[in-house]
């Protein structure tokens with residue numbers, strides 16, 4: 001079947017991989033929210049986040065992490081309070097330098113759109129779609145994306161088939177008409193391949209070893225830079 005849609009992972013795929021200190025992100029929040037107890041609050045938030053990602057991995061995405069707000073609610077934080085919103089701003093400022101798009105991203109999305117492919121994003125994330133949209137708008141990518149699905153806003157996550165199905169339904173394409181591009185062999189390549197999508201792997205990311213699952217996945221193609229995705233997809237037409 002002809003390819004009609006190309007779906008992308010976000011972190012490590014449309015953005016280059018960054019090693020981020022996950023305690024430091026929570027310290028950036030905590031030093032604003034509760035300066036006197038910043039260290040202990042940062043440790044607790046990191047632990048809550050780690051637990052949610054671990055559960056998501058151990059259930060193969062049958063249970064997603066849920067939204068970032070849930071971490072704060074579990075900690076008894078008023079998510080509408082001014083102190084929280086200031087602290088959340090500090091957390092997002094900490095992340096901002098790590099969210100810039102790959103230099104090829106705009107070119108590859110523009111080329112695909114120009115050729116008539118629908119473009120989707122499916123990301124495992126705790127952030128809201130609103131925040132992701134702001135990041136895409138900052139980098140001038142938003143106009144190219146037809147559908148974006150974030151695991152924070154659905155009950156499942158990659159590699160669960162349902163996460164891919166939800167995205168494909170919103171794009172109105174069949175799995176056989178779609179390509180998935182990602183940096184993780186388990187969540188991205190195995191997940192997409194098991195429902196019949198074609199897969200392109202971008203092997204640039206230093207995935208933490210405790211995130212790597214047993215089992216082999218063989219992508220249909222490997223892209224050595226993001227721009228290669230266009231030529232690979234065209235070669236399948």
Ligand SMILES: [Mg+2]
Nearest residue numbers: 009011012183
């Ligand atoms: Mg990724």
